[in-house]
Amino acid sequence: MTAHVEHEAALSAADVQEMLDRQTRVLELIARSAPLPEVLTEILVSLEQLMPGARCSVLLLDRERGTLHHGSAPSLPATYVAAIDGMSIGDGAGSCGTAAATNAAVVAADVRTDPRWVDFLDAADGAGLRACWSTPIDGPDGLPVGTFAVYHPQPHRPTPREQLLVDRFTHLTSVAIDQAAAELDRRARLEAETARRTAEEHSRAKSELLAAVGHEARTPIQAIVGFAELLGTMDLDDTRRREALLHIDAAAGHVMDLLTDVLDLSRIEANALPLHPEAVRLSEVVLEVFGLLSGRADQRRVELTHDLVDDQVYADRRRLRQVLLNLVGNAIRHGQPDGQVSVEVAADPPSSMLTVTVTDDGPGIPPDLLPRLFTPFALADTGSPDAGSAAPDGGGEESIGLGLALAHGLAGAMGGELSVGSSSAAGTTMRLRLAQVPGPAAPPDPPAGGRP
Numbered sequence: 001m002t003a004h005v006e007h008e009a010a011l012s013a014a015d016v017q018e019m020l021d022r023q024t025r026v027l028e029l030i031a032r033s034a035p036l037p038e039v040l041t042e043i044l045v046s047l048e049q050l051m052p053g054a055r056c057s058v059l060l061l062d063r064e065r066g067t068l069h070h071g072s073a074p075s076l077p078a079t080y081v082a083a084i085d086g087m088s089i090g091d092g093a094g095s096c097g098t099a100a101a102t103n104a105a106v107v108a109a110d111v112r113t114d115p116r117w118v119d120f121l122d123a124a125d126g127a128g129l130r131a132c133w134s135t136p137i138d139g140p141d142g143l144p145v146g147t148f149a150v151y152h153p154q155p156h157r158p159t160p161r162e163q164l165l166v167d168r169f170t171h172l173t174s175v176a177i178d179q180a181a182a183e184l185d186r187r188a189r190l191e192a193e194t195a196r197r198t199a200e201e202h203s204r205a206k207s208e209l210l211a212a213v214g215h216e217a218r219t220p221i222q223a224i225v226g227f228a229e230l231l232g233t234m235d236l237d238d239t240r241r242r243e244a245l246l247h248i249d250a251a252a253g254h255v256m257d258l259l260t261d262v263l264d265l266s267r268i269e270a271n272a273l274p275l276h277p278e279a280v281r282l283s284e285v286v287l288e289v290f291g292l293l294s295g296r297a298d299q300r301r302v303e304l305t306h307d308l309v310d311d312q313v314y315a316d317r318r319r320l321r322q323v324l325l326n327l328v329g330n331a332i333r334h335g336q337p338d339g340q341v342s343v344e345v346a347a348d349p350p351s352s353m354l355t356v357t358v359t360d361d362g363p364g365i366p367p368d369l370l371p372r373l374f375t376p377f378a379l380a381d382t383g384s385p386d387a388g389s390a391a392p393d394g395g396g397e398e399s400i401g402l403g404l405a406l407a408h409g410l411a412g413a414m415g416g417e418l419s420v421g422s423s424s425a426a427g428t429t430m431r432l433r434l435a436q437v438p439g440p441a442a443p444p445d446p447p448a449g450g451r452p
């Protein structure tokens with residue numbers, strides 16, 4: 001404490017005030033986790049202002065390699081910084097190398113006559129540096145984490161005032177480096193924790209998907225086994241034999257569809273789904289989808305309408321058809337009997353995306369299902385997870401519960417987006433956004449772009 005008071009006497013009241021102001025600014029930077037180089041620069045610039053004529057730098061020690069690297073050197077010439085950067089520490093290796101190796105301050109009052117500076121003399125001369133005083137910066141373990149260097153253009157020895165200032169600012173530097181290391185550590189731990197949790201969630205989702213696929217495939221496979229056994233019965237008449245074969249065919253088809261969908265899903269997840277994007281005229285695909293689903297729509301007396309003219313999107317034609325087949329299929333299945341399903345398109349300037357909406361007049365997606373709508377096998381509570389369950393009002397259509405998960409993944413893989421536009425007791429609107437091909441359609445494909 002006596003030494004402290006003695007030292008304080010070396011500073012004027014103005015010095016003390018200025019130093020406290022500067023320290024506060026640095027501590028504020030540290031408190032808001034500013035990047036280390038920014039904090040170090042603030043420290044060095046502060047000290048240079050308190051010690052006119054001096055130029056300061058902080059070198060950080062790479063303990064594994066035993067080398068020093070600039071943390072900040074705001075007023076040293078770049079050539080000098082480059083010459084010193086990466087220098088090995090050792091007793092006799094300049095002021096900083098020696099200070100870091102011996103954990104003691106080193107004063108080279110005149111570098112030209114100091115034997116430790118032989119190797120660095122050209123660099124010092126080139127930068128106009130004549131004196132260098134280097135102080136080790138303590139780490140939490142008491143060993144140096146770097147050095148604090150103060151240069152002068154003429155031979156120079158530190159005065160008690162400078163000694164005190166450098167002590168203070170070296171301590172501040174030690175705090176800054178310590179905080180930065182702690183912050184890095186905290187971030188690394190946070191990232192590791194997030195990565196661990198994501199991996200766990202993935203793994204759980206995979207297990208659940210696997211279990212659901214197994215469950216889903218069981219019933220049709222049991223059907224195949226059962227009908228195959230029946231076929232083995234000698235006295236089966238032709239009609240029943242044909243019926244058994246039809247059942248086997250349908251069940252096998254169901255398992256194939258299931259496996260194809262699951263394979264597609266896993267490819268989407270692995271970013272490995274082969275896609276062939278091209279300019280696709282939306283109305284063509286929608287009409288194709290309407291054609292494929294007309295039987296189902298007729299069964300429920302649902303009218304299919306669209307307002308598409310010649311809008312084109314960039315998409316994989318087959319995959320776009322798959323997405324729309326599911327959206328329109330869902331709308332027919334869940335819409336009102338005798339109702340209407342419409343497909344509409346709207347431009348979305350200035351995003352250069354087209355929004356395609358599929359709207360039905362059904363009772364809406366159950367609220368409990370909404371948050372997991374795009375998760376594989378997410379079915380409404382009324383929909384049994386049993387294999388091949390027919391939708392409650394779906395005209396015998398089988399519901400797997402992969403359609404929207406796939407459509408969502410496919411839309412994303414094509415650079416688009418699938419979302420629920422709205423869903424209420426008055427009906428559901430699904431919204432598909434895709435990149436628009438500019439300009440009017442120019443038959444034949446591919447189109448020329450460039451509508452002004």
Ligand SMILES: Nc1ncnc2c1ncn2[C@@H]1O[C@H](COP(=O)(O)OP(=O)(O)OP(=O)(O)O)[C@@H](O)[C@H]1O
Pocket residue numbers: 326330331334335360362363364365366369373378379380383398399400401402403404405428
């Ligand atoms: N337009 C809609 N209106 C009301 N509910 C819907 C609508 N679209 C989807 N759903 C609900 O979301 C569930 C999941 O839909 P999804 O398309 O993923 O599966 P699915 O149609 O049941 O089976 P899949 O498409 O695999 O044959 C449906 O079972 C249904 O409960």
Ligand SMILES: [Mg+2]
Pocket residue numbers: 326327329330403404
């Ligand atoms: Mg579906």
